Amino acid sequence: MRRLISLIAIFTLITNISVAQEVRNIIYLIGDGMGLASVSMMQLENRYEPTIFDRADNIALQKTYSLDNRVTDSAASGTALATGQKTNNTVLGQLPDGTPLETLMEAASKLGKATGVVVTTYVQHATPGAFYAHVASRHDYATISEQLLYSDLDIAIGGGTHFFDERYGGREQALAAISNRGFAFYQTLDAASASSAPRKLILLADKEIEQRTGYLASATSAALNHLEREGGDSGFVLMVEGSIIDGAGHGNDAEGQQAEMRDFMEAIEVAVAYAESHGDTLVVVTSDHETGGLSLVSSNSDFNLSEQGVEYRWTTDGHSGIMVPVYLYGAGAELINGVIENSELGAKLKAIVAER
Numbered sequence: 008m009r010r011l012i013s014l015i016a017i018f019t020l021i022t023n024i025s026v027a028q029e030v031r032n033i034i035y036l037i038g039d040g041m042g043l044a045s046v047s048m049m050q051l052e053n054r055y056e057p058t059i060f061d062r063a064d065n066i067a068l069q070k071t072y073s074l075d076n077r078v079t080d081s082a083a084s085g086t087a088l089a090t091g092q093k094t095n096n097t098v099l100g101q102l103p104d105g106t107p108l109e110t111l112m113e114a115a116s117k118l119g120k121a122t123g124v125v126v127t128t129y130v131q132h133a134t135p136g137a138f139y140a141h142v143a144s145r146h147d148y149a150t151i152s153e154q155l156l157y158s159d160l161d162i163a164i165g166g167g168t169h170f171f172d173e174r175y176g177g178r179e180q181a182l183a184a185i186s187n188r189g190f191a192f193y194q195t196l197d198a199a200s201a202s203s204a205p206r207k208l209i210l211l212a213d214k215e216i217e218q219r220t221g222y223l224a225s226a227t228s229a230a231l232n233h234l235e236r237e238g239g240d241s242g243f244v245l246m247v248e249g250s251i252i253d254g255a256g257h258g259n260d261a262e263g264q265q266a267e268m269r270d271f272m273e274a275i276e277v278a279v280a281y282a283e284s285h286g287d288t289l290v291v292v293t294s295d296h297e298t299g300g301l302s303l304v305s306s307n308s309d310f311n312l313s314e315q316g317v318e319y320r321w322t323t324d325g326h327s328g329i330m331v332p333v334y335l336y337g338a339g340a341e342l343i344n345g346v347i348e349n350s351e352l353g354a355k356l357k358a359i360v361a362e363r
């Protein structure tokens with residue numbers, strides 16, 4: 008009997024250790040401006056059949072306020088999610104006094120992991136920028152462009168050619184700067200996929216990517232292939248942003264937000280499928296803040312009547328201060344739960360990366 012108990016104790020110890028060691032790769036998906044109402048809208052569209060959100064292994068809620076405001080912008084919330092520390096609105100990758108904060112990507116690449124970002128907006132935008140840049144203002148695109156080239160990112164996919172051209176005084180000079188920093192530059196996903204360059208900058212548009220159908224899922228697959236190869240045994244960290252969910256919220260455009268959410272969900276499907284076929288991958292899906300104060304209200308307030316349908320009502324053209332969800336899938340999904348700060352989520356992911 009005593010032997011059985013000690014065997015059970017050893018087994019428990021081994022399984023606990025293996026849970027902690029299991030996370031080699033992290034795929035971090037951020038729906039910019041995605042609130043619980045955005046998710047509920049997709050559940051409704053899917054007639055309450057399980058969506059990719061409903062298939063999460065674990066969930067948490069995070070508080071999004073910034074250091075200087077109850078309602079955050081994408082720079083402060085991106086910084087919290089990427090570095091583990093809150094900062095003021097507009098500030099990117101550093102404290103208000105200018106102290107730079109180590110990002111999840113910087114921590115990962117120090118440990119030999121490959122890192123990358125995939126977005127539907129420009130790669131210098133606040134959310135992706137929080138993962139590699141350190142500037143007082145998110146609007147300083149020239150410096151952010153330059154810092155991207157000096158970062159350790161192995162792949163960056165999105166728009167943003169315009170800001171490189173502006174920073175370096177023309178396309179030719181921009182291309183020279185990009186290649187001097189060791190990046191191979193591509194204007195299509197196909198051209199990039201055909202190349203085996205170790206560092207890739209794939210800019211598909213001057214600013215935002217306009218034709219998005221299927222783009223985010225294909226770009227996520229392309230980034231996963233690249234990072235798997237470059238990261239080897241050390242693994243990788245990939246950030247994927249559904250960037251324009253936020254823009255649809257600012258425009259109080261329910262149909263636009265549904266389209267952006269569909270694209271984002273396709274990318275989540277790709278990430279979760281990857282985690283399911285590779286046992287050592289943690290998928291984290293969250294938002295940086297809610298945009299639009301969206302609510303799903305009954306078309307008729309008399310609940311004695313049968314189904315009257317719902318209306319999408321927006322309460323602001325800005326951001327709101329409500330909590331946003333965190334969905335976790337795959338290895339280590341049990342490591343994050345409860346009601347947490349946005350910065351706590353960033354800090355936990357850095358701790359998970361450091362454990363390997």
Ligand SMILES: [Zn+2]
Nearest residue numbers: 040253298326
């Ligand atoms: Zn916004």
